[in-house]
Amino acid sequence: MTQSTLNQLEQQDEFIGRHIGPDAEQTQAMLDTLGVSSVEDLIAKTVPAGIRKQDALDLKDAISEQDALAELRGIAQRNKIYRTFIGMGYHDTFTPNVILRNVLENPGWYTAYTPYQPEIAQGRLEGLLNFQQMVTDLTGMELANASMLDEGTAAAEAMTLCKRQVKRNKSNVFFVDEDCHPQTIAVVKTRAEHFGFEIVVGNPESLPEELFGALLQYPASTGKVRDLTDIIADAHGKNALVTVATDLMSLVALKAPGEMGADVVVGCNQRFGIPMGFGGPHAGFFAFREAYKRSAPGRIIGVSIDTKGKQALRMAMQTREQHIRREKANSNICTSQVLLAVMSAFYACYHGPKGLRNIASRIQRLADIFARGVQESGFELAHDSWFDTVTVNVGDQQSAIYERALAAEINLRKVGEDKLGVSFHETAKLHDVSDILDAFKGASHGLDLQMLDTEIAAKGPMGIPHALQRTSDFLTHPVFNSYHSETEMLRYLKRLESRDIALNHSMIPLGSCTMKLNATAEMIPVTWPEFGRLHPFAPAGQTEGYQALFESLQQMLEACTGYDAVSLQPNAGSQGEYAGLVAIKKYFESRGEQRNICLIPASAHGTNPASAMMVGMKVVVTACDNMGNVDIDDLKAKVAEHGENIAALMVTYPSTHGVFEEGITEICDLIHSVGGQVYIDGANMNALVGVAAPGKFGGDVSHLNLHKTFCIPHGGGGPGMGPIGVGEHLKPFLPAHPVTPVPGTDMANGTISAAGWGSASILPISWMYIRMMGKTGMKQATEMAMVNANYVAKKLSEHYKVLYTGKNGFVAHECLIDLRPLKETSGVTEEDIAKRLMDFGFHSPTMSFPVAGTLMIEPTESESKEELDRFIETMAIIRNEIAEVEAGNYPAEDNPLHNAPHTLDDVMSDEWSHAYSRDVAGRPASWLKHHKVWPSVNRIDNVYGDRNLICSCPSIEEYME
Ligand SMILES: Cc1ncc(COP(=O)(O)O)c(C=O)c1O
Numbered sequence: 001m002t003q004s005t006l007n008q009l010e011q012q013d014e015f016i017g018r019h020i021g022p023d024a025e026q027t028q029a030m031l032d033t034l035g036v037s038s039v040e041d042l043i044a045k046t047v048p049a050g051i052r053k054q055d056a057l058d059l060k061d062a063i064s065e066q067d068a069l070a071e072l073r074g075i076a077q078r079n080k081i082y083r084t085f086i087g088m089g090y091h092d093t094f095t096p097n098v099i100l101r102n103v104l105e106n107p108g109w110y111t112a113y114t115p116y117q118p119e120i121a122q123g124r125l126e127g128l129l130n131f132q133q134m135v136t137d138l139t140g141m142e143l144a145n146a147s148m149l150d151e152g153t154a155a156a157e158a159m160t161l162c163k164r165q166v167k168r169n170k171s172n173v174f175f176v177d178e179d180c181h182p183q184t185i186a187v188v189k190t191r192a193e194h195f196g197f198e199i200v201v202g203n204p205e206s207l208p209e210e211l212f213g214a215l216l217q218y219p220a221s222t223g224k225v226r227d228l229t230d231i232i233a234d235a236h237g238k239n240a241l242v243t244v245a246t247d248l249m250s251l252v253a254l255k256a257p258g259e260m261g262a263d264v265v266v267g268c269n270q271r272f273g274i275p276m277g278f279g280g281p282h283a284g285f286f287a288f289r290e291a292y293k294r295s296a297p298g299r300i301i302g303v304s305i306d307t308k309g310k311q312a313l314r315m316a317m318q319t320r321e322q323h324i325r326r327e328k329a330n331s332n333i334c335t336s337q338v339l340l341a342v343m344s345a346f347y348a349c350y351h352g353p354k355g356l357r358n359i360a361s362r363i364q365r366l367a368d369i370f371a372r373g374v375q376e377s378g379f380e381l382a383h384d385s386w387f388d389t390v391t392v393n394v395g396d397q398q399s400a401i402y403e404r405a406l407a408a409e410i411n412l413r414k415v416g417e418d419k420l421g422v423s424f425h426e427t428a429k430l431h432d433v434s435d436i437l438d439a440f441k442g443a444s445h446g447l448d449l450q451m452l453d454t455e456i457a458a459k460g461p462m463g464i465p466h467a468l469q470r471t472s473d474f475l476t477h478p479v480f481n482s483y484h485s486e487t488e489m490l491r492y493l494k495r496l497e498s499r500d501i502a503l504n505h506s507m508i509p510l511g512s513c514t515m516k517l518n519a520t521a522e523m524i525p526v527t528w529p530e531f532g533r534l535h536p537f538a539p540a541g542q543t544e545g546y547q548a549l550f551e552s553l554q555q556m557l558e559a560c561t562g563y564d565a566v567s568l569q570p571n572a573g574s575q576g577e578y579a580g581l582v583a584i585k586k587y588f589e590s591r592g593e594q595r596n597i598c599l600i601p602a603s604a605h606g607t608n609p610a611s612a613m614m615v616g617m618k619v620v621v622t623a624c625d626n627m628g629n630v631d632i633d634d635l636k637a638k639v640a641e642h643g644e645n646i647a648a649l650m651v652t653y654p655s656t657h658g659v660f661e662e663g664i665t666e667i668c669d670l671i672h673s674v675g676g677q678v679y680i681d682g683a684n685m686n687a688l689v690g691v692a693a694p695g696k697f698g699g700d701v702s703h704l705n706l707h708k709t710f711c712i713p714h715g716g717g718g719p720g721m722g723p724i725g726v727g728e729h730l731k732p733f734l735p736a737h738p739v740t741p742v743p744g745t746d747m748a749n750g751t752i753s754a755a756g757w758g759s760a761s762i763l764p765i766s767w768m769y770i771r772m773m774g775k776t777g778m779k780q781a782t783e784m785a786m787v788n789a790n791y792v793a794k795k796l797s798e799h800y801k802v803l804y805t806g807k808n809g810f811v812a813h814e815c816l817i818d819l820r821p822l823k824e825t826s827g828v829t830e831e832d833i834a835k836r837l838m839d840f841g842f843h844s845p846t847m848s849f850p851v852a853g854t855l856m857i858e859p860t861e862s863e864s865k866e867e868l869d870r871f872i873e874t875m876a877i878i879r880n881e882i883a884e885v886e887a888g889n890y891p892a893e894d895n896p897l898h899n900a901p902h903t904l905d906d907v908m909s910d911e912w913s914h915a916y917s918r919d920v921a922g923r924p925a926s927w928l929k930h931h932k933v934w935p936s937v938n939r940i941d942n943v944y945g946d947r948n949l950i951c952s953c954p955s956i957e958e959y960m961e
Helices: 014-019 024-034 039-046 065-076 097-104 122-139 151-165 182-195 229-237 248-253 322-328 338-376 395-407 430-441 449-459 486-497 520-527 544-561 573-590 607-614 632-645 664-673 682-687 728-733 760-796 820-826 830-839 865-886 904-908 918-922 942-947 956-960
Strands: 173-177 198-202 213-218 241-247 264-268 284-288 300-306 311-316 389-393 413-415 419-423 565-567 597-601 618-622 646-652 677-681 701-703 724-726 815-818 854-857
Touching: 014 065, 014 760, 024 039, 024 760, 024 865, 039 760, 065 520, 065 544, 065 760, 097 338, 097 486, 097 520, 122 248, 122 284, 122 300, 122 311, 122 338, 122 486, 151 173, 151 182, 151 213, 151 241, 151 264, 151 284, 173 182, 182 198, 182 213, 182 573, 182 607, 213 229, 229 241, 241 248, 248 338, 300 942, 311 942, 322 607, 338 389, 338 430, 338 449, 338 486, 395 419, 395 430, 430 449, 520 760, 544 565, 544 682, 544 724, 544 760, 565 728, 573 607, 573 646, 573 677, 573 682, 573 701, 573 724, 573 728, 597 607, 597 632, 607 618, 607 646, 618 632, 632 646, 632 664, 646 664, 664 677, 677 682, 682 701, 682 760, 724 728, 760 815, 760 854, 760 865, 820 865, 830 854, 830 865, 904 918
Parallel strands: 173 198, 173 213, 213 241, 241 264, 597 618, 597 646, 646 677, 677 701
Antiparallel strands: 264 284, 300 311, 389 419, 413 419, 565 724, 701 724, 815 854
């Protein structure tokens, strides 16, 4: 008998079978159910022939997990980790190991979805509430949201909030402190350009006579700490609002901006235990006065009650969000930075106010010792105040000192032509101060630093003016004062984790979200120090590994999409949309064309119109026909009406209705015929990779949600990445960066994210995925996503109406089931079904998007047939329960659906007066006897929470109740 060759035994493509759930036998069984002869047959009957890709993906062959990790390690090692004192919003930090292993490296936390189903998300909601409390306490503000994408975009969002809030002030001027971080200024300027605001950058001591808002940095980017009270009062006197960009660690020691009258306070949580990661992901924060709560961007977590009156958390005031208000939304932000937000809140819990004071004092002491030392070495300081950042006038010695530091593997910040900045951080030590002083002196500094320390300790802090020292308490809530031992912290983290359903428990069939496997091998490199400890503004010679990773990933994504170039800057899909529309706008400007209409089908995701509004385009909604497709006649009419005013059509493909529209080429041609550009929203790329390429069938630009198709986990609502692919003609208009030049870009294009390559440190996840799957695996993943979706659709069609299918009766990679008829016959709503699914240990599919009264199911290729069958069986049981309601066997107000979800308290209570048994309530399917995640609260009352808005931590006693 012939034995396998060594090559075969090495199983280089083994990962493909690990990523894809169904094996050959299961696949065959599903194909039989579908009545197709093969996977190819299904694809041929599903994807329009005209767009189907004929050739193989231009990717390498698959390699094993071990080999891919070794190859990536080789790339990572080309990054050099120097001691870095650049500051500018990024600082080295220690991630407490208990948080590293149990949150950042733990699928229980990182594979969860945005907490739209709060009854099975109380753990991360509590983490986010802690984050909000931490931010409001430290900033001295009334409310904070549950994270932004980064500090730059938070500042840009603050500018638009200021404009919304001062309606009677007709000024178009937004003032920006010249000593803000340069990347923040660049992001704000880009946003302002497209909103038509005028940016005045200058010294905040002399604000313009007319302005609608101002952005100040505290402490300033080069370190100065000034009292902002008078400046803020001056702005208020001019009917303008003031945003203060700040640094959380400094606020441990400094008077809070809220105490100086700030209206909005923004910043980034990075130095609270989040690796620098060459720029991200980190959580931006956004704190504000309560009066602006309806105008604030992003998600806010609030306290409400459940049907039993128990305290419960959920996302508050969803009505403000882009998915409801579309082009009238406050912002386009959707995915934010939940995982990083909760990590920083846990960092604050673990250290507590006392621990944080200690860390901040240590940082401050190092800065003080350095300041004294450098003065004694004959240099002058640029400012007479500082917290952690000391800027030194060095005249013509700038290069010499900088190079000497570099030779000692130390990075300093060049400020202008004649200054150097040094920012101290949590991991810095006295010997670092000594080495830096040597670099300044050009010889051994000869100072007794221990003695300087003793002197400063005796006199008190040097850099913070007395009036600006913090006197108010912070983090007094029990949650920040209870978990300082590792045992307590570990148990707290586990307690929260156990309240949530994530992919480590069961499939999460959320349509449009692609909750697929986030493989361990993909996640491992994220916490390698070679990726984690790099400052985004480290000199290029130290970041070769990252550059190689970017280049390689860009090529991979170009191959997957058929586009000519990829920008890795946007750090979420929403930002990709914005970057893509900016590129389109710039392209037209370069041709002297003035177009401002953006056509968007009614079925589009809310971020599409919200993004179009942000680039100053007018949204014209086009209709969908009764099959869920773009209504081509209506589109033709709109094209005829708006003709050469059409800048773009934004269309999702395959559609948000879960079908491959046959007319896509005609649609693209129609837009191109009047010179418009086609933006194909790439959220559904999981149905395209290897099968059809948007860059080839008519798209000019697409964003890719790397946190969907390309395996970055959702983190409970972020991080994500939203790079864009573009055609050759849009390549000159990709976003640039003011500090780290992005090859081939021009600063006139603007800056979308605070860091040049967005959330760089999670890009290894997508790289690993593509490398391990290779050219055949990537295509197979797409095909199996469609097999799984069609299998689910077919089986569910025995119980529910599948709303839309393509011309041969097949769906793409997701399907919509219509629950409206059942509501009519039984009164049972889609929400009842979503909550009842929790009793079976499942997260609901996407509810009421894109069609009200429906559920959108996307199983992904990673789920095995067993798991799909479990879900299908659940839906069948639920359908029977609905039938019992329809038949009058269950009262409308007392049935398992109406009362769902059921908690352990419910089924253990001494009293049971329902029309169904405890078993039906709590263990309605056989597998639940083996394992079940119990919802920790009953159904939550959203309206109560919005009427009684509380967005801070309740007391610990209340949690215990
Ligand atoms: C179709 C579609 N477009 C855009 C987005 C926005 O992407 P992100 O959440 O990454 O900003 C989503 C997010 O769910 C989406 O489903």
